[in-house]
Amino acid sequence: MINNKAIYHFDFVLLFLLFPFIGISLFLVHEISPILFKKEIAYITIGFVAFLVAFLFPIRKYLWIIPFLYFVNIALLVGVDLFGVSILGAQRWLKIPIINLTIQPSEFMKTTMILMLGYKIYKNPPDKGYTFVELIKISWIILLPFVLIAKEPDLGTALVLLIVGFGTLIIVGVKRKVLINGIVFLLVFIPFAYQFLLKDYQRNRINNFLGHPSYHVKQSMIAVGSGGVFGKDKQKATQTQLKFLPIASSDFIFAYYAERFGFVGVIVLLSLYFFLSYYLLSYVSILKNDFFAMPIFASVGLIVFVYSYVNIAMTINLAPVVGIPLPLLSHGGTSFINFMIIFGILENLLAFKYEFLYNFNQENEDEGL
């Protein structure tokens, strides 16, 4: 079914780059809670199945499915706004009546949004950079989910999508004049937004971050700070083992990692993240003529960076606390499976770069897409 060419183009480096993260995550979660470890084994297995499915799905053949998924996702977000379940003041969840399952549509939005961006850019490739009008025509893909998610309110996730979306567009190509104007606009708009658009609790979080850190952040900083150069043994990592560090296995897993492996460990982890995003972004120049795959690689590279940066920064009081997981490391099935799907799609885009069909025999490498 898969011919040699596909295997030849399959990027094993990209796949193997994921294993250190998965290994670290399993190790940490096992130390925190054996029960969560079992769960993690299960969802990692599911993640690899999803990876395989996403890899094998001939997405270039069925491009129409992308806008379909995107709008279904948007519809779900609207659904959240209308019938959503509110937990702790934030309306982010949708209850599916019969199987009694709550889902968080914003979690999947990043996948459908970047695919939609790739689709749109593929349909309207830039001619030496987008003009302002062209940019507006594309950016509704980003702004629509941004507004819906920000309204939930989940400003953190919404802003991350915004940064990733526009970052991708900049990488793909925007005219210099538009870029400069955009930066100037941002500088004016941010103070205004802080003053008039944010809710009180959001302003509080930012103030907390600027002033005294909250209990969670304080405990997280203690964990990181007490780790020292080489970290501490499991028994001596009291911040996590005696449960002073909250949600240690998920949003604050970096703090446990730092407590356990110290400054040296942090250098290793940051290098891994940097290398992963560097590796993904380097495909931008390799695939510079593939206007479908290139923006998707660019945005995944940005996602890895922005997610990891924001998550780590909040644990050491460099950013306000937002509910953003550490990619591939935080305990959480939805997020992990989602990433595996994305990486499956990436492998698919690489492996079947020259083929529209799995059993396409014709060799026309030079033509490209």
Place this chain on the structure above:
Amino acid sequence: MRLKIILYLIFTFYLVILVRVYQLAIKEHKHYSSLALNNTHKVLYIKPKRGIIYDAHNVPIAYNELRFSILLKPHLTTPTLQKTLQFINTYLPIDIQKVTKIYRRNNSFYNHDDIPIVEYIKYQDIINVMPILIHNPNLTIESDYLRIYPFKEVLSHIVGYVGKANKSDVAKNPELKYIKLTGKNGIEKQYNKILTGTLGKKNVIVNAKNKIIKELNSTKALSTNIQLHIDSTLQKFIYNLLKKQDKKGSIIVMKTTGEVIAMVNYPSYDDNLFVRGISTKEWRKLIHNNFNPFLNKAIAGLYPPGSTIKPSLGLVAIASGKLNPYQKIYCPEEIEIGHRKFRDWKEGGHGYVDIFKAIKRSVDVYYYKIGLLLGIDYIAANLKKMGFGKKTQIDLPNERSGIMPNKMWKKRRYHQSWYMGETVNASIGQGYVLVTPIQIAVNTALMATGKLPIPQIIRKIGDKYIPTRQKDVLTATQKKFLPLIQRGMWQVCNSIGGTATRHLAKLPFFIAGKTGTAQVHSIPQDVKKRKREDELAYWKRSHAWLTTYAPFHNPQFVVTALIEHGGHGGEAAGGVISQIYRKLIQMHYIQLKKHHKKR
């Protein structure tokens, strides 16, 4: 190009994180390590049991009794509350209405602690029903110690009481935050640190939910018992004596070396009231009582010493060389200084008087003349040394110093110069002079032995005896002439015409002493014959002093009595003091030897 910029940006951002982690994990590693340690290491405190106070014969006069409190969970609904109270009531009778009120008052929205509704339940009352009660999920039973003062009014001025430690108490001793009770008055306050003791500490490792994971080490809670010189039997005897005769005042029984055997004030108060927190009503009753039951009159009641000053002043005058003790000085019924007449207490005067007669008959005019001879500053300096108008340093809080005036004192206090007439008044212990009964007792011991003792209540701290101290305050000359004064004081109690002779019922040994009548209002100039004291209205009557020591030839005990508005000293206190001496013999405090006995 743009891609490169973005890659550099990403690199920079990760570098910022790395710098921050470097700062936390390496630069400030120590700080965060200690914070991490603080999270897990907790110290649990074990309350020490407050030290017991014993009297001289090991009778406990302040001890702790195990009591129980019933506490209810906060925020109970009215039906649940009533049901729970009914449940308690079936096993342990309680006043449901009152308890409901207590619960409501403490059940504020912000309170998350259990609310005590019935406190200090006795062991025997609760022990049988406890197994049933503890099964109710809405209530808990806690045990605590209640401080008990079994002698109540009899010893309250000495023992004092404990109360809840307030903020300033905690500031002085942070451990009180956990111990909660602290001495507020009397011995409980004076020796509070010893009685309170120190907290026991248990070092443990806890998790975030404060659950103990491991115990590291611990120290025991310590406190010390103390013993007083006070004899509770004698104390009670004297208290009942005063109470039966309704004599308000103060009586001190002290060894001549300073050990205070009894110190009774009547009226008094029940110190147990303060332990649970006195109610406003009871407090007002105490404070607004005209007879000041709350005041420890022995050390904080200020009275003019009256004639009790005379033996000391006589000694000062003789030792100064200006007065020949044997010379007979003419003492008319009055002398006039600056258009003001100063009368003797006796109509017609005493005629020719030497020092012995002056003390025996308490001749005022003799002392007026001495006073004018010596001048106030000389008198004040010497009498202050002998204990008048000066704190005795007894080991009790709130002692007052009284006043021994001189010219400078008056200048400072009233911005006025001193008048001769005031010297005359001071010479018979009137005018500005104010003393406490304990000062008179200490001065009497000085007259008896030549040494000024520091009165002391404490006998033992733990197993350690606390010795008493005496001060050598007399000059050699004063010591030389002291026997003359003692002879005068003997005559007061034994000679015909002595001011106390008639009032001291026959005792099997010789005692010596001095009476005093401290006027509380002045007598008009034109009145020659004084009214008898018992004809005056109560509040205008003079305070009566009688201070004594015995046995005369081997002084061991001082007994000093002040009867407020008692009139004449010998009359008011003589009977009581005789009875006290008889009790001292009966209790074998005074062993009669041959030479003590009257022939």
